[in-house]
Amino acid sequence: MSLTPFFTPTGVAIVGASSNPTKLGFSLANNLLQSGYTGAVHFVNPSGGTLLERPLYPTLAEVPDPVDLAVLLIPAPAIPHALVECGQRGIRAVILASGGFRETGPEGAALEEETVRVARAHGIRLIGPNCIGLLDTHLPLDTTFLPPPGPTPGDVAFISHSGAICAAVIDWARGQGFGLSRLVSLGNQADVTETDVLAPVAADPYTRVLTLYLEGISDGQRFVEEASKVTRQKPVIALKVGRFKSGQQAVASHTGALAGQETAYNAAFRRAGVIRADTSEEMFDWARALAWCPPPRGRRVAVLTNAGGPGVTAADALEMHGLELAPLAPATVAALQTFLPSAASFHNPVDMLASASPEHYARSLRALLNDPHVDSVMVILPPPPMYTAGGVARAMIPIIQSAKKPVVIAVMGERMIQEAVEYFRAAHVPEYRFPERAAGALNVLTRRAETLAREVESPLHRADVSPDKVAAALAPFVVGASAPQKGTEVPTTNGRFLPQDTALQILAAYGIPTLGLELARDADEAVAIAARMGFPVALKVASPDIPHKSDVGGVLLDVRDQESVRAGFASVIEAAKRAQADAVIEGVHLQRMVSAGQEVITGTVRDAQFGPLVMFGSGGVEVEGLKDVAFALAPATRGEIEEMLEKTWAGRKLRGFRSLPPADREAVIEVLTRLGQLAADFPPVGGDGDQSVKGVAGGGGGVGCEGEGREVDKVDR
């Protein structure tokens, strides 16, 4: 059902409008009228009478046409019945401003379910409950009960899971000198979610940037899909809070613990092209720059200053963000030398000295913008000793407005630079109090430009895989479902790990190379197998009950002769029994040792919100100790896999490093490609936290199984 009536209603009814000015029902009615909304406005209150010179209709049924959006601000228990009335009156879009639902406990949750049921029955879409509502400064429309004034009209849209933050953001935005286009407070999201409103908000021609305050995402895969479309058109910045909660949930597998929700959010935002901010200030610092600046063509920044100190600070901050100080063209230096004092610094940062006039600022800025080596400019403006900062601003603004390159300003100070700040804000030039924050904004502009310049990538896909074989191998281990098939959600393997040989079969079916694995039931058999394989070999206790074999002393590496194999067979079984007396022990697995190459870990994990992720990182104890791991949505794109390799030391050193020779990087990429495809095709592979098929997750280019004999998981050169 369409969300159109929420964003462009022809008539709005406020149910619970109140003539008592101390009630939120009065504020709501008053805000809607004050907003300048040009459609029909109707108030409903069983008391009847009038409110703000308009009739108070006792019931919705009496409200005249047109009306296609209702805002309900009545006690929670009355909501389901009111929805029935909305349905009967033909209203298909309702904002539930009232609280008293899921946020208050089980009773409220039941009422919320009932509310949704009634809404569905009448084909009604709901925003809320427990929300501030919706606001559009250009339509205009204000369905909130917030104390006035509402936000200044602008080009930044704000979509929020938190209502309380909306009032603060509106007020703070006014103080910071930027306006909002649309604001949507989603409350409990009983029906409409952040994902639903992305496209409608982005469709608003006044909105240039979308900002999201997220406490969680319920349908992660749909979010990625929707956000991916939106971010091709307009930048989306997200502040995701509640980051540390996930760390408290213990999960069975290493990979799962490493992933956590945050990793999944990062992988999802990467895929969707969403920019993630760490703080509220960052989000809006960046939003202003993205809304007002053209995209830079590269990372080379020129800094223009009238003092050395802040110039150094700016250079530091730019480098910290991975930006570069542009080397100036000789023609630029020559141009600057014609009018700046000879003691000025003509290298980047260009220091015009304290005597710099508004004209110096303007001419220098023009020269820097004309330099083909310069992609963007940061101007530093402390209170000039001999001139006013406002004069400097006025001189520069026409140049900035006609430039095709971004210019950001660090206006340093407070009251002495207030006039300059106001000129810049009115001209939509992003200004910050400190060079560090201006550098952050330039960095985001650059990243956004780079994202847009990238080709749209598709997840990698290999055709030579055998889903049928995987389905057959998995079938005996799946509980509560028929035989798994490609793409089927298989809920559980009852918390058990797959036996190692099954795991290897599954990997083989997707073309993922593994070292051979053979089961020896007794010591003689072990010796015979080892002789056939060739020494050295690894011994690992074979038990479906012991997932982390090395933790119990169930792994012996680098076993070099027959005698040691015989002794080792006994010792790993004994160790396993000592550690876990009730474990079923089938014997000992033997694997060939690989000595050359680099050790890495690859794996998959299933996130509750975003589905399968593929993982890459340092193997051995380092994977947990160092957290040298990276994740991508599965199946991954080539770009995502390349980024995983660049982000991790394990990946960077595949190219070789000093005396370490390069390894077969493409083999790693191939394994990550196929592993991602496997995890996406078969949801139980990779698991979802504490119940999962873990046996397949681990391993390197030549692959063993997670938690086992890491030394053999090496990538052959």
Add this chain to the structure above:
Amino acid sequence: MSLTPFFTPTGVAIVGASSNPTKLGFSLANNLLQSGYTGAVHFVNPSGGTLLERPLYPTLAEVPDPVDLAVLLIPAPAIPHALVECGQRGIRAVILASGGFRETGPEGAALEEETVRVARAHGIRLIGPNCIGLLDTHLPLDTTFLPPPGPTPGDVAFISHSGAICAAVIDWARGQGFGLSRLVSLGNQADVTETDVLAPVAADPYTRVLTLYLEGISDGQRFVEEASKVTRQKPVIALKVGRFKSGQQAVASHTGALAGQETAYNAAFRRAGVIRADTSEEMFDWARALAWCPPPRGRRVAVLTNAGGPGVTAADALEMHGLELAPLAPATVAALQTFLPSAASFHNPVDMLASASPEHYARSLRALLNDPHVDSVMVILPPPPMYTAGGVARAMIPIIQSAKKPVVIAVMGERMIQEAVEYFRAAHVPEYRFPERAAGALNVLTRRAETLAREVESPLHRADVSPDKVAAALAPFVVGASAPQKGTEVPTTNGRFLPQDTALQILAAYGIPTLGLELARDADEAVAIAARMGFPVALKVASPDIPHKSDVGGVLLDVRDQESVRAGFASVIEAAKRAQADAVIEGVHLQRMVSAGQEVITGTVRDAQFGPLVMFGSGGVEVEGLKDVAFALAPATRGEIEEMLEKTWAGRKLRGFRSLPPADREAVIEVLTRLGQLAADFPPVGGDGDQSVKGVAGGGGGVGCEGEGREVDKVDR
């Protein structure tokens, strides 16, 4: 010579005072009079006449008593002569506000040297040149030429290498609602440096916190000494800029490249108890909290909010800083339940809901402060829907002021919370616009309290070392100096590395255990040595010209039999010759392989500013690839060594990790202790960048030499 006249002058002469209001010489004179300075004020200008109703003396000689401080704002070339006049007039403290010195090039640098020479000859101390001067809001005194108004009186002192930033900071501080006590702009530091003014500024009773804007420190060791004394009394926060420059200087050794200047600054700040800020905003965010709040007794924070969203943000930010959400005592929960609505959240963060009144805020805050599990409180105050933020502030302030625990406020918004902000500022309660910044301030308060609670530590010292043996071993390799002795600065070893056997002798002399090393001149000798040592062994080409032997294929590890030793002897020599035809090759060194234990790297490096540093980290290629290293000033304290181990994965895993057994952690600490002592006793050990004695730097508990055969550098269990 004393700096007293700078900070408490009895009379000030301004040389270059001008009656032309467009000149800085007028601003300077006017600022001094306007500042309310109660001592004598004299103006000097050869033109004579009057200025601001005071005589303009044509020469300094004519200025009457008392006068003990002169501010010179005259053309640079006239400065030396003016200093002679100051000397003749008995003035021993001079602020050189004029520019035109070192900052303009070689001619200016020569003039600066001449200036210092003249000053020394007359026993004069100089601040500047090229500086803004000095300002004390309580004395009061203002010797700057900055446009008015000057800073509000307050309790934060600001010492700056940059003059331009001073004007911005004064103005910004006023806007942020905090005052300054003293401001010192140091300019070119021809004489007086940041280190010189630390103690005098800290001695000011009005100063509660010192903030430093540093572009570099010339005498690092004296800075550490002085700052260490000051920080026991008052907190010092430093913003050190110019961070990335050092990265561009290529240095010969790994350790040197890893250290860089920044590492040395961090190690020095750690030793001195100086808090390092990354941005200007951080520095002053923290300064306000440190100036106004009592120290917390621990890391447990209570969050009080009227909305869930910002509460989650706060919890995230606190955890990100390593702080904890305090578990509330049952009595606290019970107290809150007596007056908060039942739907409120009584767990930490305490969410009073949107209806929270000023009284709710006040009573809840009191309850949280009374909770023995709570060490500090963060209050979150978005514009309350039903009350004014100002009312909430008024209700809480008396409670905060009488509390013995720190309270910081996140007042969210801008104009609607302005009244609250002003109340908080007037009451010296630190307030921030966002929970993230408030959390940062709480973190610094906690760290400061922890630093103060720590015993003052002394660097570790071992008596059973033999400096004489080191001196003897080093003697042949030192160029341009007599035989080195303990504590002697030995300038250079001419860019050469010490031979490995010399390095081992030096380590042995300081009780640092090493693996045996024997030189084989031919293959037969190598076989014989290996047989005596026991297999496996490592072979390393012995050449004074090849410091990084594994890079040229000059290292063979894990050589397991006589035949392989023979073949290996030839191959490493051949590889070394191929790589470096002109290298002198003495033969091959043999070392026993250690297979058990954990590999680590230890080392030393000499920093130009701060002297010797000791290093610890992951060995192998990881040391450079992962940058898993930490540094401390040498010799290090026990606490510093413990922190190096905690900061690095190499150090953390010494305690054991999953299947990795614990290693001998104390042995590592002992090596770091002795290595630091060695580096401090013999400056050339550890080198100073590109010319140094590198051979001693590397190695683990059982030690080889840097860049060589890392696999043998293991710590025995």
